Amino acid sequence: MSLSVMWIRREGIDICEGQVLAKCCIDDVCADVPISAEVAPGRYPIEEAEKNPALKTCLDVLNRQRERGLKRIEVCRQRESGRCSKKLAEYVLSRYGGPVLLIGFNNSVASVLLTLTDGVVADVEAKTLPYDFIDVSNPHSWVEKAKVVVIAPGALQYIDLAELVRKAKELGKPVIMYGALSALYKDLGIEYFCPYGLKV
Incomplete structure (x- = not known):
């Protein structure tokens, strides 16, 4: 195998x-x-x-x-990427407001979210782009500063998702993971958001 x-x-x-x-x-x-x-x-x-x-x-x-x-x-088709980002931002901000802690840097999502609210972005390389970046290897200290934690599917490679969710729950912060893969992790107590992802 x-x-x-x-x-x-x-x-x-x-x-x-x-x-x-x-x-x-x-x-x-x-x-x-x-x-x-x-x-x-x-x-x-x-x-x-x-x-x-x-x-x-x-x-x-x-x-x-x-x-x-x-x-x-x-997952979301590339040509629908802009529409997916907009839907996600609308959902997160209408339900929770900001500031938002975005774990895993996706330019499309970060641009839409952070033009509408305050927030920080966790990125493994801590690039200096027009956002406040934090080290994705230790995002826990930033959870209390946010109203909501949003996790990019790409962050699964870098973070201990169960530990992050535990910390957020201790502080009473909701955790949303977006994309089709998010449904596989709902047993951890996260809210998943997948308006256009396909499951067959």
Whole structure:
């Protein structure tokens, strides 16, 4: 048994900076998963994939998917990226307001959210762009400063989602994960938002 990885695209709402969207499959169970752009397409023995942090994300998604009996998860199409970002921003701000803590940098989402409210963005490289960036490896200290925590699917590669959700719950802060993959993590107590993602 092996993990198959095939690049789909390099841009869109579902991926963070430095990532590509890849179709990851084990047998007939497949999902669109954001992974590091350094991961080459190909087939990987499961034992090797378990040792690679980027590929471990694929394995975690596919295992959760298998538990729920889903064969295929697709994410927002690239041409709908702008519409997806706008819908997400409208939903988050109408329901919770700001400031927003965005974990995982996606330019489209950050631009829409942060033109409408105050907020900070967690990014693994802490790039100096027109936002206040924090280190994604330790976003916990910023949770109390936000009204709501929004998690990009691409952040799964960098954060301990269960630990982040636990911290947010302790502080009474809601956590939203957007995109089709978010439904796989609702058992952690997150709110998932997926207006256009497809599950087959």
